[in-house]
Amino acid sequence: xxxxxxxxxxxxxxxxxxxxxxxxxxxxxxxxxxxxxxxxxxxxxxxxxxxxxxxxxxxxxxxxxxxxxxxxxxxxxxxxxxxxxxxxxxxxxxxxxxxxxxxxxxxxxxxxxxxxxxxxxxxxxxxxxxxxxxxxxxxxxxxxxxxxxxxxxxxxxxxxxxxxxxxxxxxxxxxxxxxxxxxxxxxxxxxxxxxxxxxxxxxxxxxxxxxxxxxxxxxxxxxxxxxxxxxxxxxxxxxxxxxxxxxxxxxxxxxxxxxxxxxxxxxxxxxxxxxxxxxxxxxxxxxxxxxxxxxxxxxxxxxxxxxxxxxxxxxxxxxxxxxxxxxxxxxxxxxxxxxxxxxxxxxxxxxxxxxxxxxxxxxxxxxxxxxxxxxxxxxxxxxxxxxxxxxxxxxxxxxxxxxxxxxxxxx
Numbered sequence: 001x002x003x004x005x006x007x008x009x010x011x012x013x014x015x016x017x018x019x020x021x022x023x024x025x026x027x028x029x030x031x032x033x034x035x036x037x038x039x040x041x042x043x044x045x046x047x048x049x050x051x052x053x054x055x056x057x058x059x060x061x062x063x064x065x066x067x068x069x070x071x072x073x074x075x076x077x078x079x080x081x082x083x084x085x086x087x088x089x090x091x092x093x094x095x096x097x098x099x100x101x102x103x104x105x106x107x108x109x110x111x112x113x114x115x116x117x118x119x120x121x122x123x124x125x126x127x128x129x130x131x132x133x134x135x136x137x138x139x140x141x142x143x144x145x146x147x148x149x150x151x152x153x154x155x156x157x158x159x160x161x162x163x164x165x166x167x168x169x170x171x172x173x174x175x176x177x178x179x180x181x182x183x184x185x186x187x188x189x190x191x192x193x194x195x196x197x198x199x200x201x202x203x204x205x206x207x208x209x210x211x212x213x214x215x216x217x218x219x220x221x222x223x224x225x226x227x228x229x230x231x232x233x234x235x236x237x238x239x240x241x242x243x244x245x246x247x248x249x250x251x252x253x254x255x256x257x258x259x260x261x262x263x264x265x266x267x268x269x270x271x272x273x274x275x276x277x278x279x280x281x282x283x284x285x286x287x288x289x290x291x292x293x294x295x296x297x298x299x300x301x302x303x304x305x306x307x308x309x310x311x312x313x314x315x316x317x318x319x320x321x322x323x324x325x326x327x328x329x330x331x332x333x334x335x336x337x338x339x340x341x342x343x344x345x346x347x348x349x350x351x352x353x354x355x356x357x358x359x360x361x362x363x364x365x366x367x368x369x370x371x372x373x374x375x376x377x378x379x380x381x382x383x384x385x386x387x388x389x390x391x392x393x394x395x396x397x398x399x400x401x402x403x404x405x406x407x408x409x410x411x
Contacts, residue, residue, distance in 0.1 A: 014051075014054045014055075014149065014150070014183055014309070016054075016058075016060070016309050016310075016312040016313035016316060017060065017313070017316040018055070018060045018061065018273070018274060018316060018317075018320065020055070021052065021055035021056075021060045021061035022061065024050075024051065024052060024055070025050075025052060025061065025065075025066060025069055027047075028047065028050050028051070028052070029069060029070065029073045030073075031047045031048045032048075032050070032070050032073065032074055032078075032079050032082050033073075033074045033078040033079060034048050035048050035050070035079065035081055035082040036080070036081035036082070039081070039082075039085075039153075040154050040217050041154075041217050041218075041219065042152045042154050042155050042217055042218050042222075043218070043219055043221075046152075049152060050082065050085075051150070052066060053089075053184035054149075054150070054183040054184040054309070056086075056089060056184070057089075057183075057184045057185070057186045057189075057271075058270055058271065058272075058273050058310070058313045058317075059271065059272040059273055059274050060273050060274060060313060060316065060317065061274070062274055062277065062278075062386075062388070063086050063087075063089065063090060063388055064388050066086055067083050067086055067087075070082055070083055071083070084404060087392075087403075087404065087407055088189075088400065089186065089188075089189055090388070090389070090392050090393075090396070091392075091396045091400050091403050091404075092186070092188035092189045092192045092193070092396075093186075093188045093189075093359050093360075093389075093393065093396075094389070094392060094393030094394070094395070094396025094397075094403075095188070095192065095396045095397070096187065096188040096191070096192060096359070096360045097359065097360055097393055097396075098243050098244055098393075098396065098397050099241045099242070099243055099244065100244065100360045101241050101242065102191060102192065102195065102241055103187055103188075103191060103360050103361060105238075105241075106172055106175060106191050109170075109172040110172050110173065110175075110176045110301070113170040113172050113173050114173060114176075117173075121169070124167055124168075124169060125169055125173060128142065128163060128167055128169060128174075128177075129142065129177055130142065131143040131146075133167065134228075135162060135166070135224050135228050135229075136222050136223055136224040136225075136228070137155075137158065137214050137218065137222030137223075137224055138158070138159060138162050138163075138224070140222065141155045141156075141158070141159045142159070145159075145177075145178070145181050145182070146181050149181055149182060149183035149305050149306065149309065150182065150183060150184070151182070154217055156178070156193070157193075157197060157207055157209070158209040158213075158214055159174075160174055160193070160194055160197040160198075160207070161197055161206075161207050161208055161209035161230075162209050162229060162230075164197060164198050164233075164236075165206075165208060165209075165230040165232075165233050165234065166209075166228070166229050166230040171194050171195070171197070171198040171200075171236070172194075174194055175190055175191055175194040176301055178190050178194070179300070179301055179302070180301055180302060180303045180306065181303050181305065181306065182306065183305070183306060183309050185302070185306060186361075187359065187360055187361030187362070188359065188360065188361070198236050199233060199235065199236055200236060200238055202399065204235075206233035207233075208230065208231075208232060208233050209229055210229070211223070211224045211225065211226040211228070211229055212226075243397060262351040262352055263286045263287075263348065263349050263350050263351055263352075264283055264284060264285055264286060264350065264351070264352050264353070264354055265285065265286060265287045265288070265289060265344065265345060265348055265350040265352070265353045265354070266280065266283065266285045266287070266288045266289070266321065266325070266353070266354055266355065267289050267341060267353050267354070267355040267367075267370065267381075268288055268289065268290040268314070268317055268318055268321055268329075268355070269290075269314070269355065269356075269358055269363050269366065269367065270310050270311075270313055270314045270317070270363065271356070271358045271359060271361075271363045272356040272358075272386075273313055273314065273316065273317030273320075274317070274320075275317070275320075275321050275324070275356070276320055276321060276323075276324035278386055278387075279356075279384050279385070279386060279387070280354060280356065280384055281324065283325075283354055285325040285327060285354075286327065286348060286350065287327055287328070287329075287330065287344070287348045287350065288318065288321050288322060288325060288327055288328075288329040288330065289329070289330040289340070289341060289344050289353075290314055290315070290317065290318035290321070290329050290330065290331055291330055291331060291332055291333060291334050291337065291340050291341075291344075292311050292314060292331075292332070292333040292334070293333070293334060293335075293336075293337040293366055294333050294334065294335050295335060296362055296363075296366060297310075299362060299365070300361075300362035315331070318331055330344055337366050337369070337370060338366075338369045338370045338372070338373035338374075339373065341353065341370045341373065341374060342373050342374055342377045342379070345374060345377065345379045346377065350379055351379065351380070352379065352380045352381075352382055353370075353374060353379060353380070353381045353382070354381075354382045354383075354384055355367065355381065355382075355383065355384065356383070356384055356385065356386065357383035357384070357385065391410075392407070395407075
């Protein structure tokens, strides 16, 4: 792993803690001003790449914290491109909240596409996942992803383009390969980025990897022959995705506090692990449940490293939540999270459970099952939302740049 990382990318130490996230942010800030000029270079030790995404995806570090830190250190023009990239993750999430069918289609397509591979196509898929295609760069990135749980964003774009247009493999299986191994694997960012490369996210707008571009931005370390790569894209089509009700209109969201004196429990999940900051921090929490659902990794398609990192991050969030609220945290693992939460609520005498509502993706499935089970047991589950999401998600219904203009206009 170390040799591969040194040759292709960078030294990676993604410790699954908030303290490690804060340390990495502090380390990156002095270089943030040169991010725009240097970010696309896939070079060893490129400190102009933030590498904050695994912590941001789990909200061990909040987007608002990162943006505030960058703007406190630099003028806005100096860090505009970096700040813009932080907002991309929010945009993708807000877009998927309004078109959740994009996620459902993908999850349903993966097993069908995988089972449909035969003969040479199955061999091509297996070679791509193992880094045995013979395409310079691509094979290194496949192995780097599996070994480290991370890839530079530019390499992700090249990889996806080659997977789709050169190897002619289903984009859904490429997204599944990334989701299996990426420590920052995010239902929205991963699925929608693959759709964008394929020309589905913005109809007709594809991304085609070029040999000269790869050679330039890897500074000659990866130089595929021009003839190895597809010279052009081909059309991929789908049925239109319907937009659901505006995010702020969804009836399942509530900012209302509970009744005075009622016992409230907090469900902690791995999509928001800084509950000691923000909207839930002032709740009078009597108990915290951070039990790990053992089946989520298999249902989500996470590999062992991703599942282990996520569970460890949940443990870090649980420790901080327990200290903040001054309560004992229920930990461990369970085969049935919904039943576990019902039993916990009964044992603790809870009238209400609060939680940040997970985003469209694997944790939302767990949350909705828990909501139904708790409701049947007479315990209300109150979903909360961060002000960051409340403000920004409704503007993510169209393209990114109208969204970004709204962000800039708001200051």
